[in-house]
Amino acid sequence: MYIEKLNLKHNGECGYVIKKDHHEVGSFILAEQEEGVSRLQQLSVAEDVSKAGILYVFELIQDYVKEEEIRELQVESHSKDLNHLLAHQQFECKDEEQQLWTYKVINN
Structure with missing residues (x-):
């Protein structure tokens, strides 16, 4: 599988498709919240x-x-179920009320 960025960008949001063997298997949006911080939406x-x-x-x-x-x-x-998956993927719950989870990217 691989990610293909779409050429559409609007108000800090950019669309992506997930492909496997050139066939689309999913999509998502990354919405920029602030410099270096993006929110995964509509996966x-x-x-x-x-x-x-x-x-x-x-x-x-x-x-x-x-x-x-x-x-x-x-x-x-x-x-x-998503909470469990996010915890498994090293996301941390930043805001219990809004159920906002964050993943701190470690760049080596």
Whole structure:
């Protein structure tokens, strides 16, 4: 799988597609919150993507933001299942009330 950036950018938001063998399997938006901080929004994946595949999608996005020199990735969770997945992927819950999770990108 790989990420392809779309040429559309609006108000600090940029769209991306996730592809496997040149076929689209998902999409998402990164919305810039401030310099070096982006929020993952509207992540969707095809129904046939397995749970392990979803973990791989998060790893792919985390690697991508590291390459783009984003220092923090934010995700607003809407479910306990997503909370569990985010914790597994080294995200930390920054705001319990809003269920805002953050991933601090470590650049070596």
